[in-house]
Amino acid sequence: MRDVAVIAFAQMPSVRAETVLNDVEMLMPVIQDVRRRAGLDQQQIGFTCSGSTDYLSGQAFSFVSTLDGVGPWPPIQESHVEMDGAWALYEAWVKLQLGELDTALVYCYGKSAPGPIHEVLSRQLDPYHVAPLWPDAVSLAALQARSMLDAGKATEAQFAEVVARSRRNALNNPNAQLAWDRSAADLLAEEPMVDPLRMSDCPPISDGASAVILAAGDRARELCSRPAWIRGIDHRIEPMALGLRDLTVSASTRLAGEKAGIGDAPVDVAELHAPFSPQELILREALGLGEHANVNPSGGALAANPVMVAGLTRIGEVAQRIIDGTASRGVAHATSGPCLQQNLVCVMEGEG
Amino acid sequence: MAKERVAVVGVGQTQHQATRGDVSMAGLVREAASRALTDAGMTWQDIDAVVVGKAPDFFEGIMMPELYLADALGANGKPLFRVHTAGSVGGSTAIVAAQLVQAGIHERVLTVAFEKQSESEAMWALSMPIPFQPPLHAGAGGYFAPHIRSYMARSNAPDHIGILVALKDRTNALANPYAHLHEHEITFDSIKDSLMLWDPVRYAETCPSSDGACAMVLANEAVADRADKPVAWIKGTAMRSEPTMSADRDPVLPRGGSDCAADVYRQAGITDPRRDVDCVEMYVPFSWFEPMWLENLHFAPSGDGWRYVEDGVTQMDGDLPVNMSGGVLSSNPIGASGMLRFAEAALQVRGQAGEHQVDGARTAVGHAYGGGSQFFAMWVVGSDKP
Numbered sequence: 001m002r003d004v005a006v007i008a009f010a011q012m013p014s015v016r017a018e019t020v021l022n023d024v025e026m027l028m029p030v031i032q033d034v035r036r037r038a039g040l041d042q043q044q045i046g047f048t049c050s051g052s053t054d055y056l057s058g059q060a061f062s063f064v065s066t067l068d069g070v071g072p073w074p075p076i077q078e079s080h081v082e083m084d085g086a087w088a089l090y091e092a093w094v095k096l097q098l099g100e101l102d103t104a105l106v107y108c109y110g111k112s113a114p115g116p117i118h119e120v121l122s123r124q125l126d127p128y129h130v131a132p133l134w135p136d137a138v139s140l141a142a143l144q145a146r147s148m149l150d151a152g153k154a155t156e157a158q159f160a161e162v163v164a165r166s167r168r169n170a171l172n173n174p175n176a177q178l179a180w181d182r183s184a185a186d187l188l189a190e191e192p193m194v195d196p197l198r199m200s201d202c203p204p205i206s207d208g209a210s211a212v213i214l215a216a217g218d219r220a221r222e223l224c225s226r227p228a229w230i231r232g233i234d235h236r237i238e239p240m241a242l243g244l245r246d247l248t249v250s251a252s253t254r255l256a257g258e259k260a261g262i263g264d265a266p267v268d269v270a271e272l273h274a275p276f277s278p279q280e281l282i283l284r285e286a287l288g289l290g291e292h293a294n295v296n297p298s299g300g301a302l303a304a305n306p307v308m309v310a311g312l313t314r315i316g317e318v319a320q321r322i323i324d325g326t327a328s329r330g331v332a333h334a335t336s337g338p339c340l341q342q343n344l345v346c347v348m349e350g351e352g
Numbered sequence: 353m354a355k356e357r358v359a360v361v362g363v364g365q366t367q368h369q370a371t372r373g374d375v376s377m378a379g380l381v382r383e384a385a386s387r388a389l390t391d392a393g394m395t396w397q398d399i400d401a402v403v404v405g406k407a408p409d410f411f412e413g414i415m416m417p418e419l420y421l422a423d424a425l426g427a428n429g430k431p432l433f434r435v436h437t438a439g440s441v442g443g444s445t446a447i448v449a450a451q452l453v454q455a456g457i458h459e460r461v462l463t464v465a466f467e468k469q470s471e472s473e474a475m476w477a478l479s480m481p482i483p484f485q486p487p488l489h490a491g492a493g494g495y496f497a498p499h500i501r502s503y504m505a506r507s508n509a510p511d512h513i514g515i516l517v518a519l520k521d522r523t524n525a526l527a528n529p530y531a532h533l534h535e536h537e538i539t540f541d542s543i544k545d546s547l548m549l550w551d552p553v554r555y556a557e558t559c560p561s562s563d564g565a566c567a568m569v570l571a572n573e574a575v576a577d578r579a580d581k582p583v584a585w586i587k588g589t590a591m592r593s594e595p596t597m598s599a600d601r602d603p604v605l606p607r608g609g610s611d612c613a614a615d616v617y618r619q620a621g622i623t624d625p626r627r628d629v630d631c632v633e634m635y636v637p638f639s640w641f642e643p644m645w646l647e648n649l650h651f652a653p654s655g656d657g658w659r660y661v662e663d664g665v666t667q668m669d670g671d672l673p674v675n676m677s678g679g680v681l682s683s684n685p686i687g688a689s690g691m692l693r694f695a696e697a698a699l700q701v702r703g704q705a706g707e708h709q710v711d712g713a714r715t716a717v718g719h720a721y722g723g724g725s726q727f728f729a730m731w732v733v734g735s736d737k738p
Contacts, residue, residue: 064723075592082436237430336416
């Protein structure tokens with residue numbers, strides 16, 4: 001495999017609702033920022049790949065207008081996935097493996113605010129048997145949380161501890177949307193919102209965008225003094241139907257982690273895309289992260305959860321820490337589909 | 353770093369039809385995928401990864417339907433990927449799948465593209481409201497008709513060229529059992545007399561709206577060498593994108609298409625496309641795109657694309673057959689149409705195109721485009737290992 005690294009990362013502060021700027025206006029400063037950090041203009045970038053979904057913008061072909069903002073002239077090599085930006089990064093990583101191009105721009109964006117996001121996500125479900133029941137995303141996550149409790153794999157107190165730590169960490173993250181310092185005991189005193197989930201166990205609704213620049217081999221070393229080398233990246237999917245899976249484990253995360261080589265060496269930092277607090281516990285177990293692991297120093301998806309973006313942002317947050325020299329080796333995770341159906345794991349490392 | 357060789361070892365497609373009321377979406381994709389696996393002499397277990405492509409999810413009313421289709425596509429425990437590059441998606445999906453093999457990440461990749469358009473109203477999903485303007489067009493044809501008129505003005509093409517293309521493609525489709533439209537009674541006059549929708553594009557020169565799916569199994573050299581049937585070696589792949597609106601661009605003869613073709617021909621060692629290519633499956637949803645793309649893809653000199661049509665160059669018995677399968681004019685499940693072009697090109701060089709086979713085809717081009725003539729995906733396939 002060719003050595004490919006994240007050499008730049010940019011994001012906008014996630015907000016409850018961006019009511020003034022449209023999706024493209026919201027994204028453009030992020031793209032300009034990431035290019036500036038890499039010292040590249042669009043024509044110097046070999047490949048461009050983005051992740052977004054029409055169901056957030058409410059418009060078919062929405063990614064097309066966005067690409068106009070990126071400035072694809074003269075014509076560029078470009079692709080798009082109807083997936084979180086983490087998977088757009090995967091496609092760009094594959095493209096760079098072929099050896100013909102040395103750099104890639106990956107971006108993603110989405111406004112969850114305009115529509116009822118938890119109902120919108122129900123449109124992903126089995127259209128014939130499940131979607132007509134309109135099970136919202138919070139209720140599905142609550143079923144998963146209930147499975148954890150019933151199996152004795154976790155307690156509500158442990159959920160609250162995840163929440164307390166994540167939102168406290170977010171106080172150090174200028175891009176986080178929801179950050180406060182409250183004790184787990186305090187959180188446990190809340191009434192459940194969708195039993196057994198409390199409101200604090202749930203992610204905020206976020207509008208956001210993020211972007212990454214990838215570079216290969218010596219080009220990465222030219223552009224960045226300490227590239228975050230992708231040592232392994234893999235993604236796997238499970239059946240969608242909740243009844244076909246053990247919701248208390250994430251088999252696809254475990255497998256993706258193995259394939260990405262997470263077991264090869266300890267990690268200093270982990271950014272896990274866990275929009276609901278019980279999911280962090282599931283993912284920790286799947287990736288073999290013990291209780292002392294440094295998980296979600298950014299606050300994770302509980303602090304900011306722009307749909308289609310939060311996954312790429314996890315990769316960016318780990319990469320930035322490696323680039324800055326505050327971490328040597330880290331793992332980032334992204335998820336898609338109801339209750340952790342599909343998962344991507346990316347292991348990165350700095351040199352020296 | 354050297355790329356692995358990659359070949360098409362299996363092709364499958366559904367019976368394309370206005371409404372496939374007999375299958376769910378899962379049934380539709382499985383029909384195509386099962387056929388591709390059977391053609392490849394493989395089972396679901398043999399596949400390492402699945403790459404799915406389709407056009408906007410508003411066409412079916414399901415957000416990211418590949419998530420729901422993971423079971424139907426045998427993807428449990430495997431990587432499942434979803435490409436969406438507007439109308440070129442069927443082609444770009446095949447290219448992403450090919451790259452997984454070329455990069456040495458997987459040995460056998462199943463790629464599927466589909467659309468179940470009957471579950472929505474595709475025409476209106478294609479008519480994007482532009483803020484602060486009255487609606488200027490309905491349907492994709494309304495968007496493209498001015499481009500076509502511009503081509504006609506620039507090239508002095510006679511009015512009937514589009515009719516000739518439609519007649520050819522729909523006649524070709526009669527020999528393709530999977531095609532949606534089988535118009536046994538079609539004639540030059542029946543096309544000419546059909547309702548004018550977006551001048552100069554008549555109803556009978558317009559693509560249908562179809563439910564359908566296409567699938568291929570792509571494999572590396574070690575696997576392809578052991579295949580029972582002839583394989584189609586992928587000799588080049590390319591993609592280009594350009595803006596919807598830019599003072600520099602020419603939407604009639606887009607530079608993106610021209611650059612994409614030049615790139616893929618260079619990879620495949622094609623220096624004289626008209627001579628070196630045996631047949632072409634290009635994305636022609638409205639008849640006039642055939643002469644336009646013949647020029648854009650360097651088969652015909654500028655301004656002469658329409659002469660090739662008039663002279664019969666692109667007929668089945670012509671020098672450069674185009675759209676032997678009947679093309680997009682005969683079947684258009686939008687998300688699948690690009691992959692159908694790529695797959696039909698592969699069938700040709702494998703000698704597997706049945707009654708629409710071009711004798712002795714050894715090098716074929718597959719082409720897909722999308723958006724406002726701004727996204728291009730192409731591949732060149734050949735009978736001989738590169």
